[in-house]
Amino acid sequence: MRAIRIHSYGGPDVMHLEDLPTPALAPGQALVRVEAASVNFLDIQKRRGELVGQAFYHRATAVSGQPDLPTILGSQGAGVIEALGSDVAQFRAGDRVVFAGTSYATHAIVPAARLIPIPADLTFEQAAAGMNQGFLAYAFTHFAYPTKPGEWCLVQAAAGGLGLLLCQMAKLRGSKVIGVTSSEEKSKFVTEAGADEVLVSTQSDIAKEARRITNGRGVNVVYDGVGKDTFQSNLDSLGPAGYLVIYGQSSGYIPPFDIMTLQEKGSLFLTRTNGLPYLKEYPTYLQQLPTWLREGKLSIHIHKTYPLAEAAEAHAAFERREVVGRLLLLP
Numbered sequence: 001m002r003a004i005r006i007h008s009y010g011g012p013d014v015m016h017l018e019d020l021p022t023p024a025l026a027p028g029q030a031l032v033r034v035e036a037a038s039v040n041f042l043d044i045q046k047r048r049g050e051l052v053g054q055a056f057y058h059r060a061t062a063v064s065g066q067p068d069l070p071t072i073l074g075s076q077g078a079g080v081i082e083a084l085g086s087d088v089a090q091f092r093a094g095d096r097v098v099f100a101g102t103s104y105a106t107h108a109i110v111p112a113a114r115l116i117p118i119p120a121d122l123t124f125e126q127a128a129a130g131m132n133q134g135f136l137a138y139a140f141t142h143f144a145y146p147t148k149p150g151e152w153c154l155v156q157a158a159a160g161g162l163g164l165l166l167c168q169m170a171k172l173r174g175s176k177v178i179g180v181t182s183s184e185e186k187s188k189f190v191t192e193a194g195a196d197e198v199l200v201s202t203q204s205d206i207a208k209e210a211r212r213i214t215n216g217r218g219v220n221v222v223y224d225g226v227g228k229d230t231f232q233s234n235l236d237s238l239g240p241a242g243y244l245v246i247y248g249q250s251s252g253y254i255p256p257f258d259i260m261t262l263q264e265k266g267s268l269f270l271t272r273t274n275g276l277p278y279l280k281e282y283p284t285y286l287q288q289l290p291t292w293l294r295e296g297k298l299s300i301h302i303h304k305t306y307p308l309a310e311a312a313e314a315h316a317a318f319e320r321r322e323v324v325g326r327l328l329l330l331p
């Protein structure tokens with residue numbers, strides 16, 4: 001197999017395409033031939049070493065008994081099952097699946113329990129770019145804070161991979177959306193995703209604008225994957241008893257803060273979440289996804305695809321904040 005590995009943490013230059021032996025299958029595992037790997041911000045954080053010392057990510061990504069480095073990069077992919085461990089009954093060789101795991105590779109060994117079948121109408125590219133990310137957007141807008149018709153939502157990094165999906169999911173629920181992005185070029189994609197208002201973060205005071213748009217009240221909910229840089233303005237954008245749903249930290253981790261701040265800003269609710277509490281909703285989501293795509297109610301925006309060997313260029317473009325929607329690597 002070939003894979004993008006890092007032997008030290010750092011910039012995109014630490015990423016190398018290497019020939020490696022294909023690992024042997026153990027019971028409960030599947031060997032997946034990767035057709036498309038999504039480039040996620042989490043992969044950049046892993047490459048930079050920003051997940052080291054974060055207990056949650058370490059538990060989620062470390063392979064028991066093995067050193068952290070060298071490591072294959074990637075966190076999500078789509079492909080075809082080539083072979084199965086002895087005791088896997090629920091899949092067959094040839095099945096199309098998405099998986100969470102080291103995906104910057106031609107092949108990945110994945111526990112069968114982490115495989116999800118791809119609906120027939122979805123391409124590998126759509127599946128890698130939007131199936132799991134779409135589920136997160138669904139889970140955050142329908143369950144973490146189920147936004148209601150007519151309510152105002154503010155979506156940070158709205159032109160991003162998750163951001164565009166969050167805007168569309170909030171519109172599916174009949175809510176009004178303020179999307180925030182850093183440039184004029186990206187703002188038209190946020191409008192296309194259904195946002196009623198688009199704010200350019202480099203040109204506007206976001207909290208002030210959110211209050212102006214909502215006649216001084218503030219928004220009902222903020223969905224945020226940016227973290228440190230947007231935390232204060234998110235709190236200031238919310239109306240009384242508003243909800244701040246934080247799911248990432250593209251700009252860095254939010255430092256500890258005084259919980260009394262929540263009361264002073266209007267008795268706000270705050271969560272730092274992921275998709276795990278809502279996994280039981282995945283089958284319902286998966287039933288709806290092809291219909292939403294067919295009816296044009298949801299679209300998965302793929303900004304660009306790169307050959308696996310050019311993964312470092314993909315990371316560099318992502319870090320320059322040039323990307324709208326999702327980048328993919330095609331092994």
Ligand SMILES: NC(=O)c1ccc[n+]([C@@H]2O[C@H](COP(=O)([O-])OP(=O)(O)OC[C@H]3O[C@@H](n4cnc5c(N)ncnc54)[C@H](OP(=O)(O)O)[C@@H]3O)[C@@H](O)[C@H]2O)c1
Pocket residue numbers: 039040041042136157158159160161162163180181182183186201225226229247248249250251252273274275318319321322323325
């Ligand atoms: N909790 C979970 O289960 C979960 C799952 C997936 C992803 N995530 C997290 O969600 C966040 C978004 O992931 P994604 O893969 O969809 O990324 P993304 O939103 O497509 O890309 C990150 C965006 O953040 C904005 N940004 C703000 N400050 C930045 C900075 N200092 N450096 C780079 N970008 C910055 C940029 O948009 P503008 O230029 O428009 O500001 C950029 O496009 C990440 O933090 C990721 O770790 C969490």
